[in-house]
Amino acid sequence: MAILLDSASVDDAAAAAALGFVHGITTNPALMARETTEPLAHLGRLLAAFPGGPICYQPTRTTYAQMNDEARAAAALAPERVVAKLPATLDAIKLAAALTDDGIRCALTAVYSPAQALLAHETGCVWIIPYVDRAARHADGGLTVVDSLAAILARLQSGTRILAASLKSAPQVVDAILHGAHDVTAPLEVLRSLPAHPLTESAVREFAAAWPEA
Ligand code: G3P
Numbered sequence: 633m634a635i636l637l638d639s640a641s642v643d644d645a646a647a648a649a650a651l652g653f654v655h656g657i658t659t660n661p662a663l664m665a666r667e668t669t670e671p672l673a674h675l676g677r678l679l680a681a682f683p684g685g686p687i688c689y690q691p692t693r694t695t696y697a698q699m700n701d702e703a704r705a706a707a708a709l710a711p712e713r714v715v716a717k718l719p720a721t722l723d724a725i726k727l728a729a730a731l732t733d734d735g736i737r738c739a740l741t742a743v744y745s746p747a748q749a750l751l752a753h754e755t756g757c758v759w760i761i762p763y764v765d766r767a768a769r770h771a772d773g774g775l776t777v778v779d780s781l782a783a784i785l786a787r788l789q790s791g792t793r794i795l796a797a798s799l800k801s802a803p804q805v806v807d808a809i810l811h812g813a814h815d816v817t818a819p820l821e822v823l824r825s826l827p828a829h830p831l832t833e834s835a836v837r838e839f840a841a842a843w844p845e846a
Contacts, residue, residue, distance in 0.1 A: 782812025
């Protein structure tokens with residue numbers, strides 16, 4: 633299991649690196665647009681702020697040729713670390729196949745259906761990224777999507793992993809794993825909330841009270 637940060641903020645990236653349990657970063661064009669007008673230069677800043685592990689970079693442009701150029705330019709910045717993240721459309725899946733053939737790792741994102749998982753498997757994508765909370769709000773249930781993706785990938789004995797995204801709370805992160813996601817990505821505040829429990833807090837207060845300041 634790997635836990636990733638879902639953000640394009642350099643400050644978030646540095647804070648996540650300091651947590652010690654965050655494996656990498658996922659970005660998308662909407663997150664990038666909040667931070668920069670130069671996404672490839674900004675990717676360089678994220679790579680520096682988060683010094684190890686994968687960073688999933690999604691092209692900001694949308695035609696095949698534009699996505700191809702931008703994904704290859706992103707991967708060239710750090711071939712061992714950058715994963716080309718592409719939406720699960722026909723054009724982008726064609727591109728994922730071409731990039732994978734050229735040794736660039738790919739992930740399919742904004743995934744809502746098992747048919748998309750079949751194509752992620754067939755094109756050798758390292759990750760398939762379902763949007764859990766969005767599916768809960770707009771489709772037939774977020775965790776139902778994860779269930780069906782997990783069943784398909786297990787049936788195929790696939791090397792493609794499920795990276796659950798659009799996660800809004802610690803319980804949703806846990807549920808995604810319980811329903812078959814291999815990995816999760818979430819905003820910094822959700823990652824920071826993972827250990828929170830009122831009984832842990834009261835135990836800490838009890839321990840501190842046993843050793844009052846001299
Ligand atoms: O990368 C963003 C993806 O996780 C979707 O999240 O919060 O826009 O549903 P959200």
